Structures are given as structure tokens and as C-alpha cells.
Amino acid sequence: MxxxxxxxxxxxxxxxxxxxxxxxxxxxxxxxxxxxxxxxxxxxxxxxxxxxxxxxxxxxEKAGPPVPKRKGLWGFVSEKLPELFEKGGAKDQExxxxxxxxxxxxxxxxxxxxxxxxxxxxxxxxxxxxxxxxxxxxxxxxxxxxxxxxxxxxxxxxxxxxxxxxxxxxxxxxxxxxxxxxxxxxxxxxxxxxxxxxxxxxxxxxxxxxxxxxxxxxxxxxxxxxxxxxxxxxxLDSETDYRRGREQDDATWIVPADETARRRLDNIVARYGQGHTPQAVTLEFSGRSLPIPHAEGPVARFDFTSLCSRPLGPNDFLAIAHRFPVIVIDDIPELGPDDANVARRFITFIDALYDNGNLLFVSADARPDDLFPAGEGADAFARTASRLMEMSSESWLARAHAPGGCLSRP
Ligand SMILES: Nc1ncnc2c1ncn2[C@@H]1O[C@H](COP(=O)(O)OP(=O)(O)OP(=O)(O)O)[C@@H](O)[C@H]1O
Ligand SMILES: [Mg+2]
The missing domain is CATH 3.40.50.300 (P-loop containing nucleotide triphosphate hydrolases)
Structure with missing residues (x-):
């Protein structure tokens, strides 16, 4: 790892x-x-x-105790006991x-x-x-x-x-x-x-x-x-999506991706960057080198197109999620049927961030629900949209800041 x-x-x-x-x-x-x-x-x-x-x-782990051998009828039974035990007992038990x-x-x-x-x-x-x-x-x-x-x-x-x-x-x-x-x-x-x-x-x-x-x-x-x-x-197909209805305003998901959005993200990066200067870093893992063009302490900032049009896979996204508790993505466009590969990578990235409890701030041209309405994988994207809503919620932010949350891990 x-x-x-x-x-x-x-x-x-x-x-x-x-x-x-x-x-x-x-x-x-x-x-x-x-x-x-x-x-x-x-x-x-x-x-x-x-x-x-x-x-x-x-x-x-317990196959049953060895049974001592005795002579006579009892001896016969006790000799057979281990076999009987094995047939119906723990050792062969499915x-x-x-x-x-x-x-x-x-x-x-x-x-x-x-x-x-x-x-x-x-x-x-x-x-x-x-x-x-x-x-x-x-x-x-x-x-x-x-x-x-x-x-x-x-x-x-x-x-x-x-x-x-x-x-x-x-x-x-x-x-x-x-x-x-x-x-x-x-x-x-x-x-x-x-x-x-x-x-x-x-x-x-x-x-x-x-x-x-x-x-x-x-x-x-x-x-x-x-x-x-x-x-x-x-x-498990209950009526309720328990992630819905808990979303805050769109402070973490800023629409549209215009100049105002960029400035708001600049402020967020400065706040979480804790005074670090922006720099390019390289993550080394599993014999791979993954360049991250813009890192500021615990924050990594990406341009959506250059992030998701690179042939990155789950390992890369997990490495980013684990190294940077705060992820900022600029300029997520609306995705169409021709963007299936890009959407698939974005889904994988969000899965990694969600599971690790990362904070995510983005500027986008559409709300999560409307980001990838049609195309191969649009169904799977419904789950990602649900996750993105939860990741915008107040309780998500609270958890990230709480002891044991992603911001407090060494
Ligand atoms: N009965 C419930 N009452 C209140 N909150 C719930 C209830 N069930 C689940 N939740 C909360 O709703 C959120 C979503 O639940 P969970 O992550 O288990 O869904 P999931 O089915 O695994 O979704 P996904 O397919 O996206 O992984 C969680 O924060 C969970 O704690
Ligand atoms: Mg789940």
C-alpha cells in the first residue's frame, strides 16, 4: 500500500x-x-x-479433541469416534x-x-x-x-x-x-x-x-x-435514500464554474492550506510515480479535465485520497455520452474519497444530479451523485474535523 x-x-x-x-x-x-x-x-x-x-x-480452528483408545466394545466405539466426529463435527462442517x-x-x-x-x-x-x-x-x-x-x-x-x-x-x-x-x-x-x-x-x-x-x-x-x-x-431496497435531505447549501459544490467560483475555491485552498506554498509533488507507491501538479500542505487542487482524462486507476485515486485530506477540483463540465471514460474515472475517484472521508470542494457547471444525465454508466453515476450530496452535508464536514476524521489523521 x-x-x-x-x-x-x-x-x-x-x-x-x-x-x-x-x-x-x-x-x-x-x-x-x-x-x-x-x-x-x-x-x-x-x-x-x-x-x-x-x-x-x-x-x-477447533477440530475437536483426540479421543483415547480403549479395548473392548468401548474401545471399538472410541476408535471410531474421531471418524464419527469428523463426519458430523467441526472439522468437516461446512x-x-x-x-x-x-x-x-x-x-x-x-x-x-x-x-x-x-x-x-x-x-x-x-x-x-x-x-x-x-x-x-x-x-x-x-x-x-x-x-x-x-x-x-x-x-x-x-x-x-x-x-x-x-x-x-x-x-x-x-x-x-x-x-x-x-x-x-x-x-x-x-x-x-x-x-x-x-x-x-x-x-x-x-x-x-x-x-x-x-x-x-x-x-x-x-x-x-x-x-x-x-x-x-x-x-435492500427501502423507499428512502438516507443520504438525501441532509445536504447543506452548495458551499462545497459551487455552480457555475465561473470566476467567482474560482475565487471562492482560492479562499478555501488558502484556509485549508495552512500557510504552505503551492508546489508540485510526486506520490510514490507500488513502484509508480504519480505527479500532483498543485499541492498545498493537506490540499491537492486539480483541474477536472486534466485529472480525469489521464489514464488513472483505483490505486492512483486511493493514493491521492490517503495523502491529501482536502481535494479541490476546478471546472467540472457537464458530461455527455462521449465522456463515459472520464465519468468512470470520476466515479472511482469519488468512491475513494468517500470511503476515506475526504473533504471535497469543486466548481462545476451542474449540480451532482444533473452532471452526467445520459451515457454509458449514467446509472452508476446516480450513486456518485448521492455520495456527492452527502459529502456536501454539514455532518460530513463535522466528521472530517472531528477526532479520527481525515483532517486529524497524521
Ligand atoms: N435507518 C436509518 N436511519 C438514519 N440514517 C440511516 C439509516 N440507514 C442508513 N442511514 C445513514 O444513511 C447514510 C447512507 O447509508 P449507507 O452508507 O449504509 O448506504 P449504502 O446502501 O451503503 O449506500 P451506497 O450504495 O452508496 O454505498 C449513512 O450515513 C447511514 O448512516
Ligand atoms: Mg455503501
Whole structure:
């Protein structure tokens, strides 16, 4: 990874069972008024509660005690006992089915998964944003190949190390954007399931639609079948987008992108730049050098077109998000059907910023909802628009400034 500090994108757990399951925790928050009661969320919380109960009695690391041998009938039974035990016992026991929570934006998928993760009764568990997970997968494959030049297949040892670190993996925002990822994932997941790893995921896409209508989609179909075999899909499609209605004014999203907007952004950069002089810096990570033309202390400022027309990928955007808590983007134009690639990169960038809790200030020719009305990926952009609204809210700013928020991290 880059020089990132640990964040919500990645949590490792070492503590065991909370005594309350996700449903009880959900009810507590509803009673306390921090969550609004939502029947669809309750249903998913109950499903996660069932998994929580199943995991409470499932001990992958304990295969049962050895049974001493004795003579006579008891001796025969006790000799057979280990076998009997293994047949119905923990060693051969199938792990419980995981859960794949799918639904539209802002429905509370991540919130529910995080509730579940917080109380999941596992000694070894990991909650990770899926883009960060894939970044680590590629890094570990490179490292394995470097350390063992003759290695023909790095996937089995990779799966083994992942499974040693976590019996439970919680993936936020499961998505497949890349043929290289698509090819690795089928075999990796098969090996993880064989190692009895339980997976919970959130996604905006049902498993059957992952990576469809793309070149190579057919080769990806077996992976979809693997997911469906090991995970129950739970749709979370409540009426409410809980991100809406919390937006402040447009102080962080300035329309239109004119001279006044530029001056307002100048002031914002000066305020957050903490007296640093503007300079060009280069981020070094994973053997890559990424030039950032305008940095001022914790702020990076970009011109939209030069940022999103460069062939940058998730790793680059994650590196920027982790290095600069405050991002300023000038001159976002309205995007049309010809801008699908640019829009896709912008979506990836916003995902990285959102997950890391960054502050974002922009000047744009349209409000988030109207920025990319038509074209390939315009549907996916609806989620980005919802996120951008939340990132303009007062509570978002408050969180960034609060202890542990992105501005207070070293
Ligand atoms: N029942 C609820 N009452 C109040 N706030 C809620 C409720 N459910 C979710 N929220 C809040 O709404 C916001 C959006 O929820 P969350 O991030 O879990 O949505 P999501 O389904 O994961 O969306 P996306 O698909 O964009 O990732 C969060 O800040 C969350 O805490
Ligand atoms: Mg989410």
C-alpha cells in the first residue's frame, strides 16, 4: 500500500464475540433515535443476525479433541469416534452461508454490514473496501512472484495467507471493473471458500449482473455461480435514500464554474492550506510515480479535465485520497455520452474519497444530479451523485474535523 493511515476502508478484528447480535444493535440505535426504523433494513438485520448466531457456534480452528483408545466394545466405539466426529463435527462442517447485500444507493447496506462486523464473533476478521482489497491482491501476487521466481500459480498461497488472517471477510462495495481482476477473482474466491472463509459483501449490483456486457463477460460466469453457491443475496431496497435531505447549501459544490467560483475555491485552498506554498509533488507507491501538479500542505487542487482524462486507476485515486485530506477540483463540465471514460474515472475517484472521508470542494457547471444525465454508466453515476450530496452535508464536514476524521489523521 501507499503511505496511507488506517481508515474505515480497512479494519482488522482480533476481539471475539460481542454478546449482542446485529439485530439487537440495530434495535438499540432505533430506540436511541440515531436510526429510523425501516422494515427492509430490519429484514436484512435479521438475516445478518442468523449468520451471527451460526458463527457463534462455528469454530473453524477447533477440530475437536483426540479421543483415547480403549479395548473392548468401548474401545471399538472410541476408535471410531474421531471418524464419527469428523463426519458430523467441526472439522468437516461446512461454514455458514455468507450474505451479499445489494440495493440502490444510500439504503443502509454499509451501515448494516458495519453493525454486523462490529459484533461478529470471530477471532480473526477483516472489513475492507473492495478496491483496497484488489489493490492488496495485486501487490501480494507481485511480491509472491518476486520471492519465488519459478512459481507457476500464486493464487493458492495467496488464498492461504488471506485465510490465515481472517475467517470472515466483509467487503464494502463489491464490484468488478477490470478483466484482470475478473480473471483472478474466480479462482481466488474458490480457494477462499475451500479454506472455509465466510464472506459478507455490499454491492449495487446483483451477482448475476457483475461484469456483464463487457468483453470477457462469459469467462466470468463461473465466478458468478461460485458467489451464488456460497452467499445468499439479500436485497435492500427501502423507499428512502438516507443520504438525501441532509445536504447543506452548495458551499462545497459551487455552480457555475465561473470566476467567482474560482475565487471562492482560492479562499478555501488558502484556509485549508495552512500557510504552505503551492508546489508540485510526486506520490510514490507500488513502484509508480504519480505527479500532483498543485499541492498545498493537506490540499491537492486539480483541474477536472486534466485529472480525469489521464489514464488513472483505483490505486492512483486511493493514493491521492490517503495523502491529501482536502481535494479541490476546478471546472467540472457537464458530461455527455462521449465522456463515459472520464465519468468512470470520476466515479472511482469519488468512491475513494468517500470511503476515506475526504473533504471535497469543486466548481462545476451542474449540480451532482444533473452532471452526467445520459451515457454509458449514467446509472452508476446516480450513486456518485448521492455520495456527492452527502459529502456536501454539514455532518460530513463535522466528521472530517472531528477526532479520527481525515483532517486529524497524521
Ligand atoms: N435507518 C436509518 N436511519 C438514519 N440514517 C440511516 C439509516 N440507514 C442508513 N442511514 C445513514 O444513511 C447514510 C447512507 O447509508 P449507507 O452508507 O449504509 O448506504 P449504502 O446502501 O451503503 O449506500 P451506497 O450504495 O452508496 O454505498 C449513512 O450515513 C447511514 O448512516
Ligand atoms: Mg455503501
Amino acid at each position: 501507499n503511505d496511507a493511515t488506517p481508515d474505515r476502508a480497512q479494519l482488522r478484528g482480533t476481539a471475539t464475540a460481542g454478546t449482542k447480535g446485529p439485530y439487537a444493535l440495530y434495535e438499540e440505535r432505533v430506540a436511541a433515535g440515531t436510526l429510523r426504523r425501516d422494515p427492509d433494513q430490519e429484514r436484512v438485520a435479521r438475516r445478518l443476525d442468523r449468520l451471527w448466531s451460526e458463527l457463534s457456534v462455528w469454530h473453524p 461454514p455458514p452461508r455468507g450474505v451479499y447485500i445489494v440495493g440502490r444507493v444510500g439504503r443502509g447496506k454499509t451501515m448494516l454490514m458495519d453493525l454486523f462486523f462490529s459484533c461478529a464473533p470471530m477471532a480473526k476478521k477483516q472489513r475492507i473496501h473492495f478496491l483496497t482489497f484488489m489493490q492488496e491482491v495485486h501487490q501480494r501476487i507481485r511480491a509472491l512472484k518476486q520471492a519465488n521466481p519459478g512459481i507457476s500459480d500464486p493464487i493458492p498461497p495467496l488464498a492461504q495467507t488471506i485465510a490465515q488472517d481472517a475467517n470472515l471477510l466483509c467487503f464494502d462495495e463489491f464490484q468488478i471493473n477490470d478483466i484482470a481482476d475478473a480473471m483472478i477473482l474466480g479462482r481466488l474466491f474458490e480457494a477462499l471458500f475451500a479454506a472455509k472463509v465466510v464472506i459478507v459483501a455490499t454491492s449495487n449490483t446483483v451477482p448475476g449482473d457483475l461484469f456483464q456486457n463487457r468483453p470477457g463477460a462469459d469467462a466470468f460466469k463461473p465466478f458468478i455461480a461460485i458467489i451464488q453457491r456460497h452467499l445468499d443475496t439479500e436485497e
